[in-house]
Amino acid sequence: MPSLTPLHETYCKWDRTPPSQADVLEGLAQLVTMRFSDVVQELIKTIQREILMSVFGLSEQNSKKLQNIPYITKLYQMSYDMIFHYGNTLVAPSLRGIIEKFPKLHDKPLTPTLHFLVGALNGVIGDYLLRDQNPMALPMCLYDHYGSLQKGELSGRVTIFVHGLCMNHLDWSNNKYEGIGEKLLSQRDHNTMLYLNYNTGRRISANGRSLANTLQDLLNRNPKITGFDLIGHSMGGLVSRSALFYGKQNVYPWVSMVHNIVCLGSPHHGAVLERFGFSLQEKLGQFPFMKIVGHVVNIRSNGILDLRHGSVRDDDWEHNDVRIGFMDDNRKPAPIPSHINAYLVAGTIEFQNRHNRTLNVIGDYLVSVKSALGEHPNPRFELKIPESHKAIFYGLNHFDIQYHPSVAEQIARWFYPSAEDQDDDQIHEYMMDLESLEGIALT
Known part of the structure; x- marks a missing residue:
């Protein structure tokens, strides 16, 4: 089935008013x-x-x-x-x-429940909704720390949170944990938290272009902004990288103002279960009737398909019929600009045996540790992040990473390091306590 969105989809077809x-x-x-x-x-x-x-x-x-x-x-x-x-x-x-x-x-x-349902629907069939101009197709919007649409003048340092597939801007905290934003707000004055909401069914590169435009528009309207930090969970980390790629390509001033980027459980080299699903589909297709399953599976969004290998550029996918069968990794390099401090966080469901090979591949259920840490055997795709800019949380799954207090504490130490932190040159490893799920440092 061919792609349902334009090859170089930019920004958004309508205004940035979220659905009612x-x-x-x-x-x-x-x-x-x-x-x-x-x-x-x-x-x-x-x-x-x-x-x-x-x-x-x-x-x-x-x-x-x-x-x-x-x-x-x-x-x-x-x-x-x-x-x-x-x-x-x-x-x-x-x-x-x-x-x-x-x-x-x-x-x-929308109520929080409706935000959840609409966000999930956009993740699965968001490109179809956009193509048919369905009013549930989410535009790209920024919300403040209290859940309202961003309005008014901004100044100082601004942190942008970018959620993952099928999620929404409210998913950065829960009833138990206040989240990363609350932790960073307590670190310094003139520190603003903004939360992106967007259609995760679109191409990651299309959302990357939209985010690049959104941040430039935000800077144009708020010239007193002094810097940006980007924090992306899962797909959100890839969208953030894509925004940096296209922002740099378009020579947008906001790119030079980015201090830090943090990717939490992001499949920089693909999501394990997405690739496994396509490999299984290819094998099962040899049997009578099982191709039918493949066709049903293929009715899902382009955003999900881009997670197979972590595609963040248009030319990663535009010449491939990516919906059918198992596709080779034809990505092009998309390095993070050298002036930006990049930090990568991986979760894994391992607790006691930290060297279990099977669990190391599975990682946090959806993304392997190596993919989350940007590690790749091909130097062209290696993200080349210093060891001290990486963290592994043993016992945290894919959805705990985005608001867990131990993760928030590590990010705060990265953003506002002490003299002791600056001397550290090893990967940060934490074992979650089974009873409290609080992090116990291993290094």
């Missing part, structure tokens, strides 16, 4: 009616074609000819009408009726 509660209802109404009909139709045809080939022994060419016979095509249309009848006649009118009855929903922002 009414937009969610309208977006759902569109989903259950006609917006995804072409995807469903292609899936149905693919499944039927695989049955004709596997059971009846028809060639792919003959199976396609059979499907294009006029009365077969008419039968298809009848099936599609039945599939969407319920959505068109009952669900969509009901949803739109709610909007008409409660017009104030147009002015109501």
Whole structure:
């Protein structure tokens, strides 16, 4: 299936107004009616074609000819009408009726639960939402530390938090932990925390371009800003690297003002489970009917596909049919600018046996330790980060890293080092205490 977004998608098609509660209802109404009909139709045809080939022994060419016979095509249309009848006649009118009855929903922002649901939906099918201009397709927005859209004048040092796949700007703290932002706010005055929210189903390089533009716009509107720090979790670290790449390419002034970048569990060289899934798909495709599974799997966002090898540039993917089968790693180097202090954090589910090879590959469930630390056998892709700028947290999974207090403490030490910290030249290693899950330093 071809890419559904333009090769060089820039910034955003609309303004930076996030969806309201009414937009969610309208977006759902569109989903259950006609917006995804072409995807469903292609899936149905693919499944039927695989049955004709596997059971009846028809060639792919003959199976396609059979499907294009006029009365077969008419039968298809009848099936599609039945599939969407319920959505068109009952669900969509009901949803739109709610909007008409409660017009104030147009002015109501999303609740935390709706932010979670819309963020997850954007991660899985966000490129489809963007293509069809569905109102649930998230624009790129900046929020303040208290969850409101960023407004007003900024000055001093600004830290930008960039969340990961299927997540949102509220995911940097939870009921138990205040998060990294709260820790950094306590370190110095004139220190502002901003939290990015964006459509994680888009290409990572497209979001990188958008972030580069967003930060330049922020600086243009706030010339008293004195510096930037970037903190990205998972995909967010790749988006931050992509923004630096395109910001430098466009000679944006904000790039020279970046002091630090921190990547938390980011798959710089790909996510283990994404590559494993495609390898398994390739193997299973040799058996009757299992190709059908592959076609179902392929209906997912371009953002997810970019995680396979950690693609942050347009030319990493634009000449490849990346949805089908196992793709070779055709990335181009995207080094972090040398003037920026780069810090990489890896989690691993290991506790006692720190040298277990299987767990070392799995890492934090989603990203291996080596990928998170930017380590690669090819020097062209090695991120070349000093050992003292790396940290491994044994016992933290992929989703604990982004707000755990031990991680926050390490980042604060990196940003505001003491004389003792500056003399350290080893990887920082922490073993999580099983009862309290607080970090115990190993080095």
